[in-house]
Amino acid sequence: MRRYLLLAWVLLGLVAGGALHLLGHPAAAGWAWSAAGLPVAAHVALGLLRSLLGGRIGVDAVALAAILGAVALGEAAAAAVIGLMVAGGEALEAWAEGRATGALTDLMARAPRRAARIEGQSVEEIDVAAIRPGDLLLVRPGETVPADGRLEEEAATLDESALTGESLPATFARGAALRSGGVNAGPAFRLRADRDAEASTYAAILRLTQEAAAARAPLARLADRWAVGFVAFTAVLSAGAWIATGDPLRALAVLVVATPCPLILAAPVALVAGIGRAARRGIVVKGGGALERLARVRTVLFDKTGTLTPGRPRLAATDADPALGRDGALRLAAAIAQGSTHPVSAALVAAAAARGLDLPVPDSVAEVAGGGVTGTVSGHALMLGAEGFLHGAGIRIEDGFGVAASVAAAAGSVAWLAMDGRAVAAFVMADGVRREAPRAVRRLRALGVRRIVLVTGDRAAAAAPIGRALRLDAVLAEQSPTDKITALRAESAAAPTAMVGDGVNDAPALAAADVGIAMGAAGTAAAAEAGDVVLLVDRVDRVPEALAIARRSRRVALRAIVLGMGMSGIAMGFAAAGLLTPLAGALVQEGIDVFAILYALTALRPGAEEAAPAGLSPEAGFAERNAEHAGLRHLAEALREGAEAIGPTPAALPALAGVERRLRDELLPHQREEERALYPEAARRLGGLDPVAPLIRMHAEMEALAERIGLLLRLAAAGDDWREVAPELRRALFSLEALLRLHLTVEEEMLAGIAGEAPAA
Known part of the structure; x- marks a missing residue:
């Protein structure tokens, strides 16, 4: 807000000074123009002092010298014009770099705050901070496990996608170690706490995210990379013109023309143009710094579930008794699955609907937590669930049937159907590759990304087929949030690296990456908060599109800087030769600035690498x-x-x-x-x-x-x-x-x- 107020003040001073000059009050006009330029000089001086204390010098040093010199030598109008360009550039940069994130508030909001502790025959509501090792906790349906502990029920079903990336709910037996952060996807169960909440898994994820975000160094402004050389060249040229001619106005004219507005303005304008164009494609880039980092990415790490895969189980294959047939088996399984809310049941019902199967209404449906569902369909007693569920009922899966399903299940899990006490079908469930993922990977290769890696908390058997299908360079499976950060830092040491993910377990890696890209449409708020880029469209092919936009924007910014500063260099020569007065130099510099800005705005148009063929009629x-x-x-x-x-x-x-x-x-x-x-x-x-x-x-x-x-x-x-x-x-x-x-x-x-x-x- 302070920068916008400064810009408004400079504009007011310029207008007031111009009006006074036209009314025949040149002295008052000079005061108005000086009053417009000097606050900008003070602001620039403070920024320059901070830069010097930080061990670097910025190009704003030239602008400061030009404003002060113009005021001292009675060229107040030139000082005001320079102040306008500096204030305008900073206001535009502030807009481009505006804060788009909070302090991980959404991630904090998901963390459990209350827990139910069992004391004798009563249940007491407590703060999670009051949990102590040995406490017996009650986790109700839909609640988040508040602390790491041991299961004290026969079975429990947890959705641990936020922790592991595994899309299918996991079933645990009595005595299993449960991690905080998982969501109870079944009936209520009792948990014996092993640790307090602060030492548990979910709290560690929160800390990792915050630490990784704090460890990332801020990006230096693009203009400052040429600061030392440019400032030195300007100082030598202006001092030389003064010494050679004895005319301080020549030195001032050089400083005025050298005011690096193309450096200050061109880059922010091009980056803001890229940010705006990305936003129209459902890609939110959190500032020009993030866009510039994205343009330099040469390695991309992808999460699996919800990123390269849809994150929803689907029916991949069916093996059925020939007497029943695949469609017949699916019809029965989907019929009984109608009485369950389990994701696998929903996938079976959806598959039956896609084939146009008419599903009968089941009778006596009962769902067993962590096992499966039973019921009667068309007079047949059916059981649908995991292999252990059938074994518990004394139903043996024949060897040949089991071998066939085991081969198919290498990349997924199997739901078994038993009819009248005999296993009759196996339904292989998998979370397949997104339709657009192969094209997204190929386009990343075409854009010059040299290495693409899958890093996931899922099983190696489920991750390997994804990497093979997409021809990825490496597959890292069973990775915890800490492991993901370790892998990310190893990749970042070799080349600028982006991380693409959607879950809470990805948030630390997204924050630690050079560029974190969050699948925000269907992902978690934690991932969106931690990422530098958020995809509002649930399509992974927006990743290469974002990269292409970033590269074009950066390329346009660099060209605008080179062209603008090249013309400024020529104008500096004319000023040193006495062919430009300070005010004329300021106006010439304005023209150069306008050219640089107009060229920077060409970033609003797609480049050759982004051009897509016209759509089909x-x-x-x-x-x-x-x-x-x-x-x-x-x-x-x-x-x-x-x-x-x-x-x-x-x-x-x-x-x-x-x-x-x-x-x-x-x-x-x-x-x-x-x-x-x-x-x-x-x-x-x-x-x-x-x-x-x-x-x-x-x-x-x-x-x-x-x-x-x-x-x-x-x-x-x-x-x-x-x-x-x-x-x-x-x-x-x-x-x-x-x-x-x-x-x-x-x-x-x-x-x-x-x-x-x-x-x-």
């Missing part, structure tokens, strides 16, 4: 074709199920005939529409000789396979030897399934960028 039908992909993925599953159903007899022919009809009714019309409208326009947007040729070639191969499947089915129906037809039919079905899945993935990757949005799930 509605007539191309991208949205409609992309929406059909969900049905085609279901068709791919039907192809696989049909191939697996082929046995020694033609019993599967009716089902296979239905699959073949779907190929004719769904796949082939979809491909024809793509080639008619979507691909021609996409080819024009993508450029090159024939960019969509691979997609069309895959269309042709799929059409040939579909025709082959139809022919084989007609041969089988006509009575040809089934033993000869069956192997060929199985191979064709599996080949078409694999090619269809690959085609959908490749097409989405190619076209999503020019469509302007991430492809539909």
